[in-house]
Amino acid sequence: MDIKDRFEQIYKAYSKPMFLYALSFLISEEEAEDVIQEVFVNFWKDNTYQKIKNEVTKTYLFRSVKNNCLNRLKKKDVLRDRLDLLREDIVEEEMMNWNDELIQEVENEIANMPEQTREIIQAVFFRDLKYQEVADQLGVSINTVKTLLKHGMKYLRERFSGRGDLFLLMVLVK
Known part of the structure; x- marks a missing residue:
């Protein structure tokens, strides 16, 4: 063969x-x-x-x-x-861009708030001060801090509620 x-x-x-x-x-x-x-x-x-x-x-x-x-x-x-790694990188990059944009929008909205409300939100959420510390710095009662904080958060919720960013907003702001 x-x-x-x-x-x-x-x-x-x-x-x-x-x-x-x-x-x-x-x-x-x-x-x-x-x-x-x-x-x-x-x-x-x-x-x-x-x-x-x-x-x-x-x-x-x-x-x-x-x-x-x-x-x-x-x-x-x-x-x-x-x-999978490439997808994760792309999603992560998009999320970072989205987070940056959202943070900028939140900061812009906070900047448009009345001065005392803005100061309280910035002190509590961005500088991690306790309500009593904020009250002492601003020379107001702790109840005023709580009330203005509540009004400021309500304003932000209303501004962002229709976009589905509310949960992320709360996480970012907190």
Whole structure:
């Protein structure tokens, strides 16, 4: 039997079972066909079919299919991981831009508030002062601080309520 006949015989005997084996890893028929083709191309190109004994041909081919499939799956995982990281970076960047814009809008709205209300909101939320500390600094009662803070927050809620940013607004301001 010449070389070509031996190769054809091996191909006819093992290509279908190898295809089914590849499908058990890959699911995609096209990809399984690609694997079988790659295995046989390498089998031919490297003259492996001439170098190995008949008894180990089947083992060699099926092991090659398995390794090829696993390598493809690893590449897919790496690509999927890279794609996930890229998506996360894009979303994070968009969120940062969105947060910056929202913070700027909140700051603009706070700047439009009456002076004492603005001072109280800035002291409580941006400088983390306690109500009593704010009251002492401004020379007003703690009840005045609470009331003006309540009015300021109500104003902000009204300004941003229709946009769905309210929860984020509260987190950012707090």
